[in-house]
Structure formats: structure tokens, C-alpha cells
Amino acid sequence: MKEIRDTPAPDHVRVRERIERFRGPIFTIYDDEIEFASGDVARRQWMNHDDAVAIVALRPSDHDEEEWDVLLIRQYRHSPKRIMWEIPAGLCDEQGEAEVHTAARELREETDYGASRWIRLVNFVTSPGVSNEDLGIYLALDIEEAPLGEFTREAEEAEIVVEWVGLHHVTDAVMAGHLTSPTLVAGILAANVALDRGLDLFDEIHLPISEQ
Numbered sequence: 001m002k003e004i005r006d007t008p009a010p011d012h013v014r015v016r017e018r019i020e021r022f023r024g025p026i027f028t029i030y031d032d033e034i035e036f037a038s039g040d041v042a043r044r045q046w047m048n049h050d051d052a053v054a055i056v057a058l059r060p061s062d063h064d065e066e067e068w069d070v071l072l073i074r075q076y077r078h079s080p081k082r083i084m085w086e087i088p089a090g091l092c093d094e095q096g097e098a099e100v101h102t103a104a105r106e107l108r109e110e111t112d113y114g115a116s117r118w119i120r121l122v123n124f125v126t127s128p129g130v131s132n133e134d135l136g137i138y139l140a141l142d143i144e145e146a147p148l149g150e151f152t153r154e155a156e157e158a159e160i161v162v163e164w165v166g167l168h169h170v171t172d173a174v175m176a177g178h179l180t181s182p183t184l185v186a187g188i189l190a191a192n193v194a195l196d197r198g199l200d201l202f203d204e205i206h207l208p209i210s211e212q
Helices: 099-111 155-159 167-175 182-197
Strands: 014-023 027-035 041-049 052-060 068-077 082-086 089-091 113-125 134-145 161-166
Touching: 052 099, 052 113, 052 182, 068 099, 068 155, 068 167, 068 182, 082 182, 089 099, 099 113, 099 134, 113 182, 134 182, 161 167, 167 182
Parallel strands: 052 134
Antiparallel strands: 014 027, 027 041, 052 068, 052 089, 068 082, 068 161, 113 134
């Protein structure tokens, strides 16, 4: 069967003009005039954005109808003006930090939990029409309470609510359109596929929680 995969194409078009419209701490907005091989010319606005990670943290469930519970967070998101259920996530903004260590750090910073078993599930470009942000989603297992006493959450993160919810219940809410965070949707569906196929098919990364 023919392999299908996305292909890097940094020189697919010629950039005739680039204007920087906005620069912030996380992303920069550019306005490009580009020319295709056909000679067609178009303007495209795009965002150069830090990459990110998200975490599907699972633990065995105490509920008869569930095998796994998943760790969710609930916080305000200003762009859609919604208080949203999400999975823990954060930016890859520490120079030289391995992606899995970023995931472990973000899990502890947002939830006060740590994990010793990690599996990389999927990655996706969050909004390819306007952004180059690539997001990797990890499955975290063998969860323990591991608060970071010196870390203080601020603004939206200070309002975070953390809750364990049955994985089937969350999956049903995703399929009903009740949960719309893209990282949660992709992560929950990917976790279901991984569990169905068997976690022994995936390469695991083991991290001592004390070093996260």
C-alpha cells in the first residue's frame, strides 16, 4: 500500500514580499505576497507560533462502567469566550528541553500530578490555514500527586479546575460535540485508538517523577 504522509515544501512558492504586522512573546503575524509556479499571485497572512504539547493522563477507574479515568482541566479561553474542558497542555518555550520533558513539566504545573510512563500518540498542525504551530500529544500513565510548591499559577491558569472523568463519558461528549478543544478531541480519540490496539505496540518513555 502506498505510504501517505505530509511533505515539507519550504520552497513551493516564491515569497515576493513579507510584512511583519505584529510581534508578541508567543507568536508573530506576517503578511506575505506569494507567487505559485503557475504565476498566480496571492496574499496570505500567517502566524509563526511556538510549538506545544498536550497530555492525556489516564488512571484506572473506580467506576464499574469505566476502565479508565482521564485528567481534565477547565479554564476560561478569551478568543472563543468560553470556559472549556481541556487536557493539560503548554508551549515548548524552554530552550533545549526535550518534548516529553515539556509535557511532564506542563502536567505538574497545571494539575499537580506527575507520571512515570509516557507514550507519544499523535501530532498535528493546530490551524494550518493560518499557523505553523505543531502540537504533540502524549499519553501519561502511572500517575502520582506531585505538586510543584514553588510554582504559582496566574490569570486563566489561577482559575483552573482539575477533575478526573471517565474516558468513555468524555469520548461520548466529544462525539456529541459538547467538548470542542482541539487538543482534547484529538487526544481523546487517539488515546481510544491506542488502548484498542494495545499499548504494548507503542514505545514507552520512562521518567522519574522526581526529575520532572
